[in-house]
Amino acid sequence: MKKKRVIIPLLIIGLLGYGVYWAFFDMNRLPKGELISEVSSPKGTYTLKAYVSNGGATTDYAVRGELNFNKENKKSKNIYWNYHEEKANIKWIDENTVLINGHELSVPNETFDFRR
Structure with missing residues (x-):
């Protein structure tokens, strides 16, 4: 009891x-958003697609980064979500490290989410 x-x-x-x-x-x-940028890693293992999401009159723009696996049959993964952004500046440092709007991520495991 x-x-x-x-x-x-x-x-x-x-x-x-x-x-x-x-x-x-x-x-x-x-939210899916509108595609604004697409950049592949140096050896083509990954492609990072950036989308801008417009929340309407009550919220500001946000950028979502989606990691796609080009050489493996895996589902794409959201690795980046940041508020108050409309553009995505994406630069691959090496095959497993990407810089998105000043946030460095080790892919495929690290993520950035402004809510955390």
């Missing part, structure tokens, strides 16, 4: 916590 009193509230808190993450912080739920 005491286990039920502990497990059920923990389950509810866990589900609520995941719901908040899914609704507000999941990078897979970002």
Whole structure:
């Protein structure tokens, strides 16, 4: 009986916590936006596509960076999301390091999200 009193509230808190993450912080739920730039890595392993998203009258522009895997059959991945930006200055430093608007990321594992 005491286990039920502990497990059920923990389950509810866990589900609520995941719901908040899914609704507000999941990078897979970002708006698509309009393609503004596309740059391939030096050896062509990756292509980074940058999109600008217009949130309408209530929010400012934001830039989303999507990493595409050219040599592997993997789903593209959002690695960059920054608010108050309309342009994307993308420069590959080497095959696994990209600089996006001054933010250096080691791909494919690092991400930048202004909300965190």
